Amino acid sequence: MPRAILCILDSVGIGGAPDADAYGDTGSNTFGHIAEWAATGKADRPGLRSGPLNVPNLDALGIGAAIKLSTGTLPPGLSATPKGGRFGVGREVSKGKDTPSGHWEIAGVPVPFEWGYFPQSEPTFPxxxxxxxxxxxxxxxxxxxxxxxxxxxxxxxxxxxxxxxxxxxxxxxxxxxxxxxxxxxxxxxxxxxxxxxxxxxxxxxxxxxxxxxxxxxxxxxxxxxxxxxxxxxLAPPEPTLLDRNQAAGNQVYAIGKISDIYAGHGVTHKLKGTGIPQLFDKTLDAMEMAADNAFIMTNFVDFDSEYGHRRDVPGYAAALELFDARLPEMISKLRHDDLLILTADHGNDPTWPGTDHTREQVPILVFSPSLSPGEIGIRPTFADIGESIAHWLGLDPGRHGKSFL
Structure with a gap:
């Protein structure tokens, strides 16, 4: 029986969204700019990393091809021809470039309202x-x-x-x-x-x-x-993929800050972790424990919190290389009918001015031992990710999005 594993590489965007100009983010490209900096030696840091960005496993799944599809340009050191799986680009319809909007929409529920924000003035709070x-x-x-x-x-x-x-x-x-x-x-x-x-x-x-x-x-x-x-x-305004899978009597593993983002709704098992290695370990643990039709969702927050917000290009590059180096462990644990999707919730280009998120499109990298390779195109909403997982797990279609499987 099928299972689904969804890894959110928090902030790993791949180029400005069509409405990026409204957010001051036209030209942002988190992954692409990191690859460019690494290729020039600007992202070298003695004792941490050096040389061109080394992410062969992500590249094999289609990260280079996804960036080219998103921006029209292939970053240095990446390939336009994946070796397996399906690749595409996600485009957000929810307003803003924040964590809940991206995650809720990924789980099938675009945000139907405007968030409240605090002004830039000091003091800031009412x-x-x-x-x-x-x-x-x-x-x-x-x-x-x-x-x-x-x-x-x-x-x-x-x-x-x-x-x-x-x-x-x-x-x-x-x-x-x-x-x-x-x-x-x-x-x-x-x-x-x-x-x-x-x-x-x-x-x-x-x-x-x-x-x-x-x-x-x-x-x-x-x-x-x-x-x-x-x-x-705040809780999502309607049932997400997590709620739907739980309601069907199936397990939902929320790893890292996932449970908090969905206000605990739809979660049957909550696993906490700190740092990419530990979050990766927790994901592997969940794959060992998960029953048929389980849904496993992990947020790898360090890309965003430790490197994106701090505008740390070498640190971000090293984090991508660390995740990439461990990716074969996850793939080796997949059952024949398991589905693995790697994506992101927004961008946070460490080469961009300021310290905030960037309004970007995101990669959608899809792999299963039972799935043929190919391109899924530019998806008009992140909700297509959630609906594809729902389809894989045999759930009824939701109100938003369309499966690409």
């Missing part, structure tokens, strides 16, 4: 929101109150946070309210408690997520975010 937040959470105040990089603002305000007990609150161009606090000095459970309060206050504003950003360390040089991040997210 005064009444912060007043209500401090009162309900019993806080002496907050720090930050602006758009910021998470690692930068923790380095800048972490000492004051420890000294005063005030959490660090910040946002980005995404629909998000983020709260950073020290795991021991402030307390991890206390951080989760105030994030729940913030989520209840921001939900009527259509803010997609409140994210708990715990960190450890005793000074700016040693502060480091931990794997105990938790997302408090």
């Amino acid at each position: 005064p009444q929101l912060i007043e209500d937040f401090m009162e309900r959470a019993g806080l002496p105040g907050i720090l930050g109150d602006k758009h910021a990089s998470g690692t930068d603002i923790i380095a800048a305000l972490g000492d004051e946070h420890i000294r005063t007990g005030k959490p660090i609150c910040y946002t980005s161009i995404d629909s998000v309210f983020q709260i950073a606090a020290h795991e021991t000095h402030f307390g991890l459970n206390r951080l989760y408690e105030i994030c729940q309060i913030a989520f209840e206050l921001t939900a009527p504003m259509m803010i997609g997520r409140v994210i708990a950003r715990p960190f450890v360390g005793e000074n700016a040089q040693s502060f480091k975010r931990t794997g105990n991040r938790r997302d408090f997210a």
Whole structure:
């Protein structure tokens, strides 16, 4: 009986979407620009990586061909002729370039509304929101109150946070309210408690997520975010692929931050992990445990959080090479009728100005030992991915998207 494994390479976009200009992202190309930088030696980093981008397994599945289909240009070192599987390009119809929109649409539910966002001005958050937040959470105040990089603002305000007990609150161009606090000095459970309060206050504003950003360390040089991040997210407006497979009596394995993104809906098994190696291991573990008709979904967040937002081209290149090197392990564990799909939820071009996501098309790389190779074209909605998985698992068609299988 068939199973499906869906890997979201968070932020691994392959060229600006048709509406990228509306987001200031025309010309962005996360994967392609990384390959170009690596080919020139600009992405070399002693002790980490050097030379042209080395991703033979992704290339064999069609990443080069997908980028050429998306942009009309083949990046250096990649092939336009895949050796197996099917390849194509995903185009998002949901507005914005945030994590929930991309993931919900991938799972068959495009976002039918506009998210709420916070302005670029400082202070950023509405005064009444912060007043209500401090009162309900019993806080002496907050720090930050602006758009910021998470690692930068923790380095800048972490000492004051420890000294005063005030959490660090910040946002980005995404629909998000983020709260950073020290795991021991402030307390991890206390951080989760105030994030729940913030989520209840921001939900009527259509803010997609409140994210708990715990960190450890005793000074700016040693502060480091931990794997105990938790997302408090609005629930999708209708059943996703996860809900549909669970309702059919089948297993749904949510690995990494997947369960948080879908507000826990449709999840039967939740596996947490930190870093690409551990998330990869958890995915392999799920493949060992998964029964017939199971759906396994993993988000590999480090591409986005550790390298895209930090505009770290060498780090991003090394992360792609690490994932690629382990890909044969996953393929070797596939049953004859298993389906593997690799895709992304948006872009985050590390060569692009700023530190935010980029509005890009995404690769769709499809492989099964029982599937013939070929091209699936440019899909008009990410929902085609979810509907293809639904078709593979024998589920009834959903309201959005069309199977390419």
